[in-house]
Amino acid sequence: MTGTYVSSILVEKCKQCEVCPPIKECPSGAFQRIDPDYPPFIDQEACMGCGVCVEVCPYRAVILVKKV
Ligand code: SF4
Numbered sequence: 697m698t699g700t701y702v703s704s705i706l707v708e709k710c711k712q713c714e715v716c717p718p719i720k721e722c723p724s725g726a727f728q729r730i731d732p733d734y735p736p737f738i739d740q741e742a743c744m745g746c747g748v749c750v751e752v753c754p755y756r757a758v759i760l761v762k763k764v
């Protein structure tokens with residue numbers, strides 16, 4: 697399964713939390729935020745599709761989508 701999916705942030709649901717658990721928990725460093733005034737983003741090349749970020753986002757703002 698890993699490699700078939702990548703995660704995606706639902707920007708309209710993202711609360712831009714001061715502490716974003718997916719950034720800390722992502723095992724590949726794909727979940728990142730450069731500017732605290734904007735939602736985080738996902739490096740699609742680095743994402744392994746493990747789904748950890750989906751589990752740990754408290755606002756369900758992250759989903760897994762099929763890689764195209
Ligand atoms: S934890 Fe979820 S809602 Fe909060 S900043 Fe991260 S992705 Fe957005």
Ligand code: SF4
Nearest residue numbers: 722743744746747749
């Ligand atoms: S699916 Fe896994 S590798 Fe991809 S951003 Fe989420 S936690 Fe990181």
